[in-house]
Amino acid sequence: MTTMNPTRVQxxxxxxxxxSITDIxxxxxxxxxxxxxxxxxxxxxxxxxxxxxRELRQTRRDRTExxxxxxx
Numbered sequence: 001m002t003t004m005n006p007t008r009v010q011x012x013x014x015x016x017x018x019x020s021i022t023d024i025x026x027x028x029x030x031x032x033x034x035x036x037x038x039x040x041x042x043x044x045x046x047x048x049x050x051x052x053x054r055e056l057r058q059t060r061r062d063r064t065e066x067x068x069x070x071x072x
Contacts, residue, residue, distance in 0.1 A: 021055045 025033055033052065040049040 021052070021059050 033056070037049045037052055040052070
């Protein structure tokens with residue numbers, strides 16, 4: 001006779017608000033972000049570096065649209 005493992009219930013986690021790339025740039029500066037991207041690439045973490053770069057581009061695009069009065 002085999003016994004089945006009971007279903008494991010994960011403890012509930014409190015979700016923290018997401019920190020934006022704008023907050024990170026304001027706190028650490030753009031040079032720190034560029035350095036981090038370079039370190040990620042040098043260590044083979046190209047996808048992580050690309051995600052940060054994509055978020056920076058999107059943030060710039062959003063700010064440009066806001067300053068020009070465009071909405072989506």
